[in-house]
Amino acid sequence: MTGSSGGAGASAREVIMARIREALRVPAPLPHSLSHALAPPDDRGRGGTAAPPAHSTGLPTLTVLPESAARPWLPDCGETPADRLRILLENLAALRAVVHRANDLKAAEEYVFTLARERDWRRVAWHAHPLVEPLLAGVPCATQQITATNFDKHNLESCDAGITACEALVAQTGSILVSSATCGGRALSILPPVHVVVATLDQIVATLADALHAAQTRHAGRMPSMLSFITGPSRTGDIERILVLGAHGPKELLLILVG
């Protein structure tokens, strides 16, 4: 690598790591503003697992508790599935995402049919998934299935909507977790101007930690190349801090909740 500083011969990595080790030889005290956060080691910090210093530099060992109960100070995430559904729906409404409840996949298919006709969609893109495939059965327009072998960004760019599944729905924040492995790659959920997500009630989890934990478990040892929390339709406030939806990503986010 072309370098402009540091010793001749030593790689940039070696130089930077040496600087880091040298800098950390002097331990930093826990900032005054944080001293209360570690003592007493009750339910503060990361789930109350802050243990007494064990590291040579006097740093406390912090372990992880992914259960939602471990962070009772984040926004409310519901105790029961009914609570979580209510909170999810409230959050999605505040985010200006549109939720459609469907009793079964048949009802969901009818909704997609109506959408396509009312909006005069010419082509919708989708990916193979047990929840997505049935919705396309009778759709009154062209369809474009996104697969690992036929991806064409120009083609996808001209689609009116992308229909995907998701990995999880997060009650606490109203987020929808999609991945490149299970939701048709990277572009399907971001390039078309409308993103339709189909999910079932049992995909609702309480917190971001739960969703991340679920993804880690599902893709053990081989994370998808992209995991994305989608929290409402694309937006910007760059012009005079005034909210506008549909900056570069989808202007509309429609969630079909089956069950």
Add this chain to the structure above:
Amino acid sequence: MIAKKPAELPTAHPSQAGEAPPRDAKKKFLRDAAAHVGDTGHRAFVRKALSGYYSTRDAQQSRYRDWEQARDAAALAKWSAVNRLDELLPRFVDNFEANGGKVHWARDAAEARQIVLDLVRAAQAKAIIKSKCMTSEEIHLNAALEEEGYGVVESDLGEFIQQLRGEPPYHFVFPCMHVRRDEISALFGQHLGTPPTDSPEELTMIARRHMRGLYVGADVGITGANFLVAETGQISITENEGNARLTAGLPRVHIALSGIEKVVEYLDDLAVLLPILATAGTGQPMTCYNTLYAGPRREGEADGPEEMHLVLLDNSRTAILADPEQRDSLHCIRCGACLNVCPIFKNVGGFTYGTTYQGPIGSVITPHLRGLADWNHLSGASSLCGACTDACPVRIDIHHHLLHNRRNAARTAPNAWERLGHRLFVLVASRPWLFAAGGALFRRALPLLKFLRPPLLRDWLASRDLPAAPRQSFRRQWQGRGHREGRA
């Protein structure tokens, strides 16, 4: 219709964002601050733009069952990562490379620019799309790319507007918050040939239509990174518009730039850091897109880049790390909360700082990044009200660090006049008879001083009045009220 032809872009702005001759930095700061403070129209516009921030942030904070504990957790996650960077950075790099990404280490800005140029050359790039990345502003990447003949388009709406204006970002989260909509309309008219409009929505749609063809056509996408997850080797990118997802999703090569201090240990840490970043930064529960990338497209996935590169930048971050007192300024997650609440920022505006990172946190770290001697004046650009420290979601002791920088500057480069002044004060204050005589003299001379306006008093008197001197000294008045000297 999609505009296929890229807009004619003005060349990047190497001088404005930072490379101003450092000797002039203080003079320029004072001159620009005076000009901005006098521009009441500008101040009112910026205040109005930020007024909504308080209400949305407060509403969002109130949804936390305990915001203060959330801040503790976020600060602890960053604190424990920054203080174990020697262990966590290599762990992150190993896991990132195991995911198929390639890491490049850059000691300084020049090395980082060279790495990106080499990557762009190797990719035989014809078109480069870029999403918001303050690290790239720090190293003046756009100017370097343009010098080599590469066109690069900023895709974030605010950054795009600033690129067309030929200006650096005004605020590192809200880059064009100082620009009125009619100016943006005229700018788009000039560069994109679009008809005038006063609708923010229509203006946004103009940029959207313009950009879509560019995403599809670009062969290299450049992004920043908000967090580097050591446990999994993923990088996390936070955004609202979707432009970063398109930038990292469509081009054949993805290059990400990040400071070395962005490491966190666990994926689970993001369950606190992502919401707290959004709430503190923009008053949102979460920003629209929080995306984790683990290398290039995997087998079986529909799309994604063939190559993913990450440039890890030091550029004096290790100098901050070496200062245990201010090490916590590396906790910064660049939410911009300290700017939004800062009375100085609101009055002098973003450009006056002359730095990549404006506002209180910029005033803390810039002297480390670019030299205390030339940038210590920023430590004085503070009322020490502590609003920044209160607003900081990761509990950086910002306003005390401004004091630390003042003290360090006084130690390393003491001002001869200040030293003389302090000596004189000690001389006078430790001799009661001299103190009394001096006081008597000063009380009589005050009207004359007001009239003569000597240099030391001139700046003070420019915007303030001096009260009339009392007839008697404090000690005389105290005795006159029946107190005896030496009694409380």
